Amino acid sequence: MIIAIDGEASTGKSTQAKKIAKELNFNYRDSGAYYRALTLYLIQNNINSKEEIPQTILDKILIEQVYKDNNLIISLNNEDVSKKIRGYRVSIKVSSYAKKSEIRNFVYKQLRNSAKSNSLVIDGRDIGTVVFPDADFKFFLFADSKVRAERRLKQINDKSVKLESIEKEIKNRDNTDSTRKIAPLKKADDAYEIDVTSLNINQVFNKILQKINSR
Numbered sequence: 001m002i003i004a005i006d007g008e009a010s011t012g013k014s015t016q017a018k019k020i021a022k023e024l025n026f027n028y029r030d031s032g033a034y035y036r037a038l039t040l041y042l043i044q045n046n047i048n049s050k051e052e053i054p055q056t057i058l059d060k061i062l063i064e065q066v067y068k069d070n071n072l073i074i075s076l077n078n079e080d081v082s083k084k085i086r087g088y089r090v091s092i093k094v095s096s097y098a099k100k101s102e103i104r105n106f107v108y109k110q111l112r113n114s115a116k117s118n119s120l121v122i123d124g125r126d127i128g129t130v131v132f133p134d135a136d137f138k139f140f141l142f143a144d145s146k147v148r149a150e151r152r153l154k155q156i157n158d159k160s161v162k163l164e165s166i167e168k169e170i171k172n173r174d175n176t177d178s179t180r181k182i183a184p185l186k187k188a189d190d191a192y193e194i195d196v197t198s199l200n201i202n203q204v205f206n207k208i209l210q211k212i213n214s215r
């Protein structure tokens with residue numbers, strides 16, 4: 001069984017996906033974390049997003065996700081990069097790498113392989129539209145960008161970071177993600193959409209769970 005939770009940046013998709021996975025005893029995959037880990041590797045190795053990434057380079061990249069006790073660990077070539085991939089440096093670059101077909105195919109392969117042996121909850125941008133168009137349940141989360149930036153700021157808990165710069169980064173990323181040619185960020189026709197602007201974590205969780213249990 002596949003549950004797809006797609007949506008805009010910073011709408012709490014991964015929080016919800018983890019909660020649903022825990023509730024249903026499913027495995028969890030964070031598709032954005034694959035794009036982030038790939039981006040980290042490519043910037044560390046000075047590989048520009050404007051160039052085509054050769055298969056010989058991609059063959060050197062091993063990304064693993066282990067979900068245990070409501071916690072997701074992401075490793076890149078056996079190094080735990082769970083924290084590093086959330087940093088500003090990766091956040092501002094990830095969308096320009098995620099546009100590329102060779103990068104997307106790398107991630108699709110990983111996700112589809114994981115689904116062979118697991119029931120999965122997966123969060124992302126194109127899970128319900130492209131990666132698993134036949135997913136059993138599809139959700140699409142969206143919210144006002146200011147509210148998303150405020151929530152992200154609270155999470156970062158760093159007084160040197162400005163609300164305006166977070167909002168700008170979020171909006172830029174959504175813009176690049178939704179206007180790209182391949183697998184843009186958009187709601188699947190058959191996805192259940194939730195405006196999370198004025199809902200808290202538990203309210204969103206209950207809506208998702210209700211929808212799943214109503215079938």
Ligand code: DC
Nearest residue numbers: 031032033035094098124125126173
């Ligand atoms: O979910 P996230 O914010 O960590 O994702 C980071 C970036 O990865 C996002 O801005 C675009 C890309 N991404 C994507 O293109 N497709 C997905 N299914 C998930 C993420």
